[in-house]
Each structure stands twice: as structure tokens, then as C-alpha cells.
Amino acid sequence: MDELVEVTLPDGCVQVPFGARISTLFGGQGAGAPVAAILNGETVMLSTRITDPATIMPLYLSDRSGYAVYARSLAFLLVLAVREVWPEATVLIEHAINNEIRASITNGHTVTGEDIARVDHAMHTLVAADHPIERIKVKKDEAIRIFTEANMTDKLAVLRSANRKYLTLYRCLGYYDYLYGALVPSTGYLHTFKLVPFSDGVLLLLPAKQPPHEVTELTAIPKLRSAFAETERWARILHAGNVGEINSAIAADAGRDMVLVSEALHEKKISQIADAILADLTQTRLVLIAGPSSSGKTTFSRRLAIQLRVLGLEPFTMSADDYFLDREHTPRDAQGRYDFEALTAVDVEALNRDLVRVLAGDEIELIRFDFVSGTRVQTGRRYRMSSDSILIVEGIHGLNDALTPAIPESHKYRIYASALNPLNLDNHTSIYVSDVRTLRRMARDNRTRGADAEKTLTSWPSVRAGEERNIFPFQERADVMFNSSLLYELHALKRHVQPLLEQVDRDSAVYGEALRMLDFLSFFTPIADTYIPQNSIVREFIGGSCFD
Structure with missing residues (x-):
């Protein structure tokens, strides 16, 4: 039996x-x-x-971790298909945003629409054949030998810095890869996707996260794509296309040049935004800054204010959060919890009344929302704009016209801030942009609120759901996007968040997510805080900011 x-x-x-x-x-x-x-x-x-x-x-697919497995497996399928069409070609998975994966193919000549159609056909053929995808465990030295023979130098740069004896590889049709997470068990599971030409590469369109899981259409997000492209240019300036290259740079000088040049690129971008605001000053006196959780909005707004002062302006910052309704009037979500991320949690009428008055030159009394009592309180301070004043309002709904309906469109300058990390672990694995913000929030909330990693990971799906409703639909309305991500920051965050992740109990519902992040962070050489400036956006999360 x-x-x-x-x-x-x-x-x-x-x-x-x-x-x-x-x-x-x-x-x-x-x-x-x-x-x-x-x-x-x-x-x-x-x-x-x-x-x-x-x-x-x-x-x-509707689960965050399940969707990540499907996306990772589709990237693996794309690489397999390209190898079927051109055995010597290389594939670079550049980044993943929304429901799409951006990739480029190098095969010795310009890739045409006909070429992409051949790859698409090869992908569907592999799906129909339902080839098994094997998970095998090998010694690190054996993995290095496999990737050396395959001339996959991007893998070698990362794996050599990994502090582990064994590695888990995936194998299909004699091809080996290392993909930092689980895959589907066979190619037959990957029946929903669409491969389309885009710019000088391809877009792999994924199914929708919710049933019936149909392939999503190409999203019109030119400003977000441009922000990604700009940061990828920064990565090329620093010769930092993947984690292995940054690890090598850190080994050379403890990360000094990587930190200083990355910060200089940030400062240059903030200065350019300030110049654009000054050029539009005859029309614009109100700057609205929005962005998802842990995107560095607070530090960005402070640094922007400094650059505006350099130009002779007098910036003044207000927070839309100070106009929250009193707690008894705050809306609740489906689970009965207070929904502070809903626009209806803000007293839009009171905010617009003050904005109209102050922009007209009247004096207003400043208020502050007291999160302990759940009420708005008077600060005793008053404010009136001068001819050189510029008003900055920070809040997650800043790009939504419903937040400021009383202000004419021509009087607003909208800025979207987010952490769009362009870094790859290697050619076939881009870093999830939301992982950077998760780790930022984990470090900050532990430092400022005593929250553990489990609390951050447990609440993150709810945070993401709020962003999907209230922030991302409006991001393309921005006049300019600021990418707050820094190429070295995961190396800096590692020493702050790794001990927190290691404390997540095996019985926790988020243990698997903590394990995934620990595995992911194991490939990053930690960097000390020594060279990180006090006005860096990273300081908002790890501490030591001059703005605290």
C-alpha cells in the first residue's frame, strides 16, 4: 500500500x-x-x-505572487523562442511596468516586424508543445561553468558575488537559466500573451490580473516610458546596467563614485524642473506633486523648494493631507477600515477655498491634521503669497483634477514622482519597481514607527490597490515626471532591511514574500551610508536626512 x-x-x-x-x-x-x-x-x-x-x-494570476510567476515564465518563454529562431541572439529584459514587459533582441541586424512575428510564432509553438520546465539544484561552481560555456557573462557577474553554495536553475530543451523565483511547470501554461514591436524592441503584453485574464491592450503611457528611458541613460553613464556591474564598482571604491554621480544626476533633474516652473511663472503659481507610497515626495518637494529659492522665488509647501475630513466622516473600505487614500477622505471644498484665496493674494490661516485626535487643528500661523511666491501642494491626488476643481488648468504645474528602478539583476531579470518602494517603506516605518517587516508586507497589497485606483490612472497628466530611484539604493537599503526580513516567522502569511526578498537581496553587495548625502532621497527612509 x-x-x-x-x-x-x-x-x-x-x-x-x-x-x-x-x-x-x-x-x-x-x-x-x-x-x-x-x-x-x-x-x-x-x-x-x-x-x-x-x-x-x-x-x-489574480494573486500578486502568482502574477509574478506568470510574468517571469513568459520572459523565460521569450528567451527560449528567440533561441529557436536565432541560436546566437541575445535578449535583454529591460523592465516591466503595468501589464507589459519591455525587451530588446540583438541578433546581428536590425530586428524587423517580420522577425518579431517569427519569434511570436515560435513562442506559440513552444506553448502548444507543452515542454516541461525543470527546476534543478546545482553547486555554485557548476552553475558558473554552465553559464561560462553559454557565454552568459551577465549571469556570472551576479552569481560570483552570491554568498551561497548551491543555486537553483531552470532547464528546458537543453537551455539553462537562473530566474530568481518559481516558474510554471511547463510551457503549456503560458497560453495568454501578445508580442508586439515597439520602438527599437518588443513589448510582451501580459494577461489582465483579474478574470477573464484576457491580454491587455498596449497602454498609452509616453511620459512614463520617457522617464524610464531617461533613467536607463543614467545607468549607461554609470556603466551600471545590472547588479553585477554595481557590485564591481562598489568593490573598487566602496561605492563613492556611484553614489555621488547618481545624486548629481538627481540634482540636475530637480534643477531642470525648477527652471521649467520659473519659465511658466506668468501662468503657474501652484505646483502639485503626487506619487505612490514611498516615492520620496517629501524629500523631493524640499529639494525642489531649494532650487526654486536659488532662482529667486519664495516657495511655500502645503500638504493635502492636512485637509483630511475629521475621523468620524472618513470613508471606509470594503473591510470596514478607514480609507485615507480615497479622494472622498479629503475636504476638497475647504482645500479649494483656501487655494483660491491664497492664489488671489489673500491671507489664509494654516491648518494641520492631527492623526492622534483625528481632527484638523489650527496652527496659529498665517500665510500670504508675494509676487515671488510659488505654492507647492503635496498629496497623492495631486494629478486628479477633482482635487483642485476651482483652480484653472493653466495655473497648475503637475509633477509625478515615483521610484522607477531601471536596474536588472541580469539580462533576463528586471527588478520589480514596487519592490524598491516596499523596501523603502519597510526601512522607514521600522525606524519611525517601530513597525516590523511583517506589518509592511501584510499591508502592501492594500497600499498597491489604493495606488491602482487613485494614483496610476492620472500619472500621464503630469507636466513632468521625476524618477526618485537611485541606482545604488538597494545596496544601501540592504543592511537596514535584511535583519527585519530575517525576523519574519515561518508561520506568517507573508513568509514566502520575505524569503523571496531575502533571496533577491543576497546578490547585492551592501554599501555603507558614508557617502550618501544628508539631502538624498534615500535618507528619507534610512535616516540621517537634513530635512527630518
Whole structure:
């Protein structure tokens, strides 16, 4: 009689034969089927065998971790298909934003639309063949040998700095890759995607995160794409296209030049934004700054104010958060929690009344929202603009016209700030832009509020959902975008957040996410805070800011 193993599923307990694969618990590959699973807190492939009593939860496209598995697997499929068409070609996964992956293909000549159609056909052929994707564990020296023979120098630069004896590789049709996370068990799972030519590369369009998971259309986000392209140019200036190259730079001079040049590029961009505001001063007296959580809006607004003062202006900063409704009138979300990220949490009428008055030259009494009492309080301070004044209002809804309906469009200058990290771990793995903000928030909230990593990771999906509703739909309305990400910052954040992630208990619902981030951070050489300026955006999160 076969040995049985007890498995706890979301809807009860079952017994399965020893060594059964997780996929046998959840059916086939059809629409709505799981793409991976959480086994005792860790995200794993559906092909993983069950050998001990376990708690298993399926992961779907609608789950954040499940969607990441699908996106990572599609990137792997793209590389496989390009190899089928041009065995010597290289693929660079440049970045992933919204529901798309941007990639470039180098095959010795200009890639045409016909070439991309051939790759698309090869991808669909691989899906139809349903080739298995194997997960294998090898010694680090063996992995280095495999990638040396394949001339994958980008992998070597990162793996040599990894402090580990064994590495997990993925293999399909004789091709090996290292992808920093679980994949689907076979190519047949990847039936929903679209490959389209874009600029000098391609866009791999992913399915929607919610049912029926149809392929998303190409999004018109020219300003966001331009912001990414600008930061990728900065990376080329610093010869820092991937983590391995930055690790090498840090080894050379403890990261001094990487930090100083990165900060200089930030300062130059902020100065350019200040110049643009001055040039438009006959029309614009109100600057609105918006951006998602932990995008560095506070430090950016302070540094922008300094640059405006250099130009002879008198900037004054107000926060839209000070116009929150009293707690008793704050709206609640579906779970009954206060929804401070909803526009209806702001007293829009009072804010506009003060903005109209102050922009007309009248004096207003300044207020402050007291988060302890949940009420607005008078500060005893008053403010009136002069002929050289410029008013800066910071708040997540700044790009939404519904926040400032009483102010004419021509009188507003809108700035969108976000951390759009252009860095790759290697040619086939870009860094999730939201991971940078998650780690920023983790460091800051632990330092300022005593919050642990588990609290940050648990609340992050709710934060992201609020951003999807209230911020991202309006980002293209910005007059200018400021990318607050710094190429060295994950190296700086590592020593602050790694101990926090290591404290997440194995029984926690976010243990798998903590484990993923620890694995991800293991490839970064930590950098000391020594050369990080006190006015750096990174200081807003790790501490030591001159603006605190």
C-alpha cells in the first residue's frame, strides 16, 4: 500500500500518495487554473513533489505572487523562442511596468516586424508543445561553468558575488537559466500573451490580473516610458546596467563614485524642473506633486523648494493631507477600515477655498491634521503669497483634477514622482519597481514607527490597490515626471532591511514574500551610508536626512 501524506488545503485536508506533485491537487492548465503554489509559506512550482505533511495554497494570476510567476515564465518563454529562431541572439529584459514587459533582441541586424512575428510564432509553438520546465539544484561552481560555456557573462557577474553554495536553475530543451523565483511547470501554461514591436524592441503584453485574464491592450503611457528611458541613460553613464556591474564598482571604491554621480544626476533633474516652473511663472503659481507610497515626495518637494529659492522665488509647501475630513466622516473600505487614500477622505471644498484665496493674494490661516485626535487643528500661523511666491501642494491626488476643481488648468504645474528602478539583476531579470518602494517603506516605518517587516508586507497589497485606483490612472497628466530611484539604493537599503526580513516567522502569511526578498537581496553587495548625502532621497527612509 502506498504511503500517504496529509495535505492541508484552503478548503480542508486531504491525503495524497508520497511524492505526488502539487499539480495533481488542482487540475490542469485551463483558464483560471493555478500557476504556482505556496508550500509551507514558500512559493514553489506546481511540479514540486509532496514528501511531508504540508499546508498548500494555490496561486492564481489574480494573486500578486502568482502574477509574478506568470510574468517571469513568459520572459523565460521569450528567451527560449528567440533561441529557436536565432541560436546566437541575445535578449535583454529591460523592465516591466503595468501589464507589459519591455525587451530588446540583438541578433546581428536590425530586428524587423517580420522577425518579431517569427519569434511570436515560435513562442506559440513552444506553448502548444507543452515542454516541461525543470527546476534543478546545482553547486555554485557548476552553475558558473554552465553559464561560462553559454557565454552568459551577465549571469556570472551576479552569481560570483552570491554568498551561497548551491543555486537553483531552470532547464528546458537543453537551455539553462537562473530566474530568481518559481516558474510554471511547463510551457503549456503560458497560453495568454501578445508580442508586439515597439520602438527599437518588443513589448510582451501580459494577461489582465483579474478574470477573464484576457491580454491587455498596449497602454498609452509616453511620459512614463520617457522617464524610464531617461533613467536607463543614467545607468549607461554609470556603466551600471545590472547588479553585477554595481557590485564591481562598489568593490573598487566602496561605492563613492556611484553614489555621488547618481545624486548629481538627481540634482540636475530637480534643477531642470525648477527652471521649467520659473519659465511658466506668468501662468503657474501652484505646483502639485503626487506619487505612490514611498516615492520620496517629501524629500523631493524640499529639494525642489531649494532650487526654486536659488532662482529667486519664495516657495511655500502645503500638504493635502492636512485637509483630511475629521475621523468620524472618513470613508471606509470594503473591510470596514478607514480609507485615507480615497479622494472622498479629503475636504476638497475647504482645500479649494483656501487655494483660491491664497492664489488671489489673500491671507489664509494654516491648518494641520492631527492623526492622534483625528481632527484638523489650527496652527496659529498665517500665510500670504508675494509676487515671488510659488505654492507647492503635496498629496497623492495631486494629478486628479477633482482635487483642485476651482483652480484653472493653466495655473497648475503637475509633477509625478515615483521610484522607477531601471536596474536588472541580469539580462533576463528586471527588478520589480514596487519592490524598491516596499523596501523603502519597510526601512522607514521600522525606524519611525517601530513597525516590523511583517506589518509592511501584510499591508502592501492594500497600499498597491489604493495606488491602482487613485494614483496610476492620472500619472500621464503630469507636466513632468521625476524618477526618485537611485541606482545604488538597494545596496544601501540592504543592511537596514535584511535583519527585519530575517525576523519574519515561518508561520506568517507573508513568509514566502520575505524569503523571496531575502533571496533577491543576497546578490547585492551592501554599501555603507558614508557617502550618501544628508539631502538624498534615500535618507528619507534610512535616516540621517537634513530635512527630518
